[in-house]
Amino acid sequence: MKHILRTEWIKTKGFSTFWTLLGLHSILFIVFVLIVSQLNIQLQGVTIARFFAPEHLWQTTAWLASWFNLILAIIIAVLTGNELSFSTFRKMIVEGYSRFELMLGKLFLSAALSVYVFIIVTITGIAVGYFSGAWTTLPTFIHFKYTLIIAIQALAYMVLAITFVMIFRSTALSIILYLLYFALIEPIIRFFFNSPWDSYFPVKIISNLTPMPNFLGIIAEDLQQLQSIDPNTLVQVQNAPTGVTLLPSVLIAIAYTLIFIGVSTLIFKHRDF
Amino acid sequence: MVPILSVDSLSKRYKNVSALNKLSFNVNKGEVLGILGPNGSGKTTLLSIILGVRKACSGTFNWFGENYTHNINKRIGALLEVPYFYPYLSVKRNMEITAINRNCTTDEIYQAIEQVELTEKLNHPVYTLSLGMKQRLAIAQTLVGNPPVLVFDEPTNGLDPEGIAFVRRLIRQQHENGKTIIIASHNLDEIQRVCTHVIILKNGQSIANGKVDELLKLKQIVQVETDKVEGLKAIVANNPNFKIIDSYSEGITISVADNEAIKLLNEQLTDKNIVPKLFEIRQPSLEEIFLDQVAK
Numbered sequence: 001m002k003h004i005l006r007t008e009w010i011k012t013k014g015f016s017t018f019w020t021l022l023g024l025h026s027i028l029f030i031v032f033v034l035i036v037s038q039l040n041i042q043l044q045g046v047t048i049a050r051f052f053a054p055e056h057l058w059q060t061t062a063w064l065a066s067w068f069n070l071i072l073a074i075i076i077a078v079l080t081g082n083e084l085s086f087s088t089f090r091k092m093i094v095e096g097y098s099r100f101e102l103m104l105g106k107l108f109l110s111a112a113l114s115v116y117v118f119i120i121v122t123i124t125g126i127a128v129g130y131f132s133g134a135w136t137t138l139p140t141f142i143h144f145k146y147t148l149i150i151a152i153q154a155l156a157y158m159v160l161a162i163t164f165v166m167i168f169r170s171t172a173l174s175i176i177l178y179l180l181y182f183a184l185i186e187p188i189i190r191f192f193f194n195s196p197w198d199s200y201f202p203v204k205i206i207s208n209l210t211p212m213p214n215f216l217g218i219i220a221e222d223l224q225q226l227q228s229i230d231p232n233t234l235v236q237v238q239n240a241p242t243g244v245t246l247l248p249s250v251l252i253a254i255a256y257t258l259i260f261i262g263v264s265t266l267i268f269k270h271r272d273f
Numbered sequence: 274m275v276p277i278l279s280v281d282s283l284s285k286r287y288k289n290v291s292a293l294n295k296l297s298f299n300v301n302k303g304e305v306l307g308i309l310g311p312n313g314s315g316k317t318t319l320l321s322i323i324l325g326v327r328k329a330c331s332g333t334f335n336w337f338g339e340n341y342t343h344n345i346n347k348r349i350g351a352l353l354e355v356p357y358f359y360p361y362l363s364v365k366r367n368m369e370i371t372a373i374n375r376n377c378t379t380d381e382i383y384q385a386i387e388q389v390e391l392t393e394k395l396n397h398p399v400y401t402l403s404l405g406m407k408q409r410l411a412i413a414q415t416l417v418g419n420p421p422v423l424v425f426d427e428p429t430n431g432l433d434p435e436g437i438a439f440v441r442r443l444i445r446q447q448h449e450n451g452k453t454i455i456i457a458s459h460n461l462d463e464i465q466r467v468c469t470h471v472i473i474l475k476n477g478q479s480i481a482n483g484k485v486d487e488l489l490k491l492k493q494i495v496q497v498e499t500d501k502v503e504g505l506k507a508i509v510a511n512n513p514n515f516k517i518i519d520s521y522s523e524g525i526t527i528s529v530a531d532n533e534a535i536k537l538l539n540e541q542l543t544d545k546n547i548v549p550k551l552f553e554i555r556q557p558s559l560e561e562i563f564l565d566q567v568a569k
Binding site (some may be wrong): 003006007010011014015016082086087088090091092094095097098099101161229270272273 | 294321324325326327328342343344345347349351353357358359360361362363366370371375379414515
C-alpha cells in the first residue's frame with residue numbers, strides 16, 4: 001500500500017493543474033462563504049446572519065461547500081483521464097503494478113481530497129463562526145456531523161467521476177457527460193419515476209447528504225418572535241418533508257459509492273490498456 | 274531446463290480480426306529472440322498479452338515456469354511501443370515511479386540513467402526531451418532493478434543512426450551480462466545483428482521459428498541479370514521452387530530451397546536461350562528470408 005501512496009504523491013505533487021484547481025476550490029469556497037456570512041441583508045426583520053448562528057452554522061457551511069464538490073470531481077477526472085491519455089496506466093501494468101493497485105491509487109487520492117474537504121470546511125466554519133460573531137468564546141459544534149457527511153459526499157462524487165472516466169476513456173467527454181448527468185440526465189430520468197422512488201437515484205441521494213438548511217423554518221422562527229404565529233404551523237414548516245432522511249441517505253450514498261468502486265474495479269480488471 | 278517464457282496456443286481476436294492465432298513458442302535463458310512480422314501481424318498484441326496489458330481470448334503463457342501474475346513483471350524490464358511518461362514530471366521523478374514498485378534505491382536510478390547517458394537531464398521535465406532521449410529514458414526504466422529479462426517493442430523507433438548504434442551496443446552488453454531479451458522490430462538488419470533466435474509472424478501465426486543461423490541456411494539467394502528479363506520472370510513464375518524476392522529493370526533476385534533448384538533454373542535458362550549477364554548465388558540476409566516467408 002505504501003508504494004501506491006508514494007507513487008500517487010509523486011504524480012500529483014508535480015502536476016501543476018492539480019494545485020491550480022485545488023487552489024481555485026479552496027479560494028472560491030472560503031471567499032464565497034466569508035462574503036455570504038458577512039452580507040447584511042434583512043427581509044422583513046429576518047437577517048441572513050441567522051443562517052450562520054451556532055445552531056445552523058455547520059449545516060449552512062456544509063451546504064455551501066457541497067456546491068464546490070464538483071470541482072474536486074473534475075480534479076479526479078483529470079488525474080484519472082491523464083493516466084489513460086498518457087498511457088501511463090498501461091506503463092504501470094508493464095512495470096508490475098496490479099490493475100487493482102491502479103484503482104486503489106485513485107481511491108486513495110479521492111480519500112485524501114475528502115479529508116481535505118473536511119479540514120477546509122471545519123476551518124472555514126470556525127472562521128465564519130468568529131467573524132460573524134456567532135461565537136464569543138469557544139466554538140460550538142451543533143450539527144457538526146454535516147462536516148463529516150460532506151466528506152462522504154465529496155468521496156462519492158469523486159468515485160463516480162473515476163467510473164465515468166473509466167467508461168468513456170476521454171477526460172473531456174467524461175467531464176461533460178458527468179456534468180450533464182448531474183444537471184440533466186438524472187433529473188429527466190427521475191421525472192418518469194413516482195415518489196418516493198425518484199428520491200433514490202444516485203445524484204439525488206448523494207446531493208441530499210448536505211440538504212439545504214431549512215431557511216423557511218429559520219425565517220418562520222424569527223417571524224414568530226416579531227409577530228404572533230400559531231406554534232403548530234411553525235412545527236410543520238420546520239419539519240417539512242425533504243425526501244429520504246439523513247441516516248438512510250448516508251447509508252445509501254455509501255452503498256452507491258461501493259457500487260461505483262465495484263464497477264470501476266471490474267473495468268480496470270477486464271479492460272485492455 | 275525451464276524456459277524463461279513459454280507460450281501455448283495463444284489467440285486474440287479484435288471483433289472480427291484475428292490478431293493472434295494459436296501461437297506457441299518458447300524462449301530459453303540467455304536467448305535474444307527477435308519477433309518479426311509485417312504491420313498487423315500481431316507482434317505488439319503478443320507482447321501486450323505476455324506483459325499483462327491485454328487479455329488473451331484463449332491459450333496460456335507462463336514466465337519462469339510460473340503462471341502469470343502482475344508480480345512477474347517486476348522481473349521483466351519492458352518497453353512497449355512508444356515510450357510513455359508523465360510529461361510534466363522530471364526524468365528523476367519518472368524513474369522514481371518505476372523504482373518504487375521494484376524496491377530500488379536512488380543509486381540504482383542514477384546507475385540506469387548513467388547507462389543511457391542522460392545524467393545531465395535528470396532534473397529536466399520529460400516534455401523537454403527529444404524523441405531519442407525519451408526512447409533512451411524508457412530503456413533506462415527497463416534497466417531499473419537489473420531484471421533478468423528485457424522486452425523491447427521497436428526499441429530503435431525514432432532514433433538517429435547514432436541512437437540506433439547505442440541501443441544495439443546496449444542490447445549486446447545486456448546479452449553478455451546473461452540477460453534474456455525479446456525484441457519486436459521492423460528493422461531486420463537490427464534483428465540479424467543482435468538476435469540469436471527469431472520468430473516470424475504473419476496474420477498472428479508463426480511461419481518460421483528458430484536460430485537465426487539455421488534460418489539463414491534454409492534458403493539460397495540467386496541474383497540473375499539478363500537482357501531478356503521478361504523471359505526470365507516467366508520461367509520463375511511457372512516454377513513453385515523459385516520465389517521472386519526482388520525485381521528490377523535488369524534482373525531479379527529469387528530464393529531457392531537447394532542446389533537442385535539452382536541446377537533446374539540454369540537448365541531452363543539454357544532451354545529458353547536466355548544468357549545471364551550475372552548469375553550470383555549467396556547466403557540470404559534475414560530480410561530476404563523474411564520476404565520469402567511472408568510472401569508465401
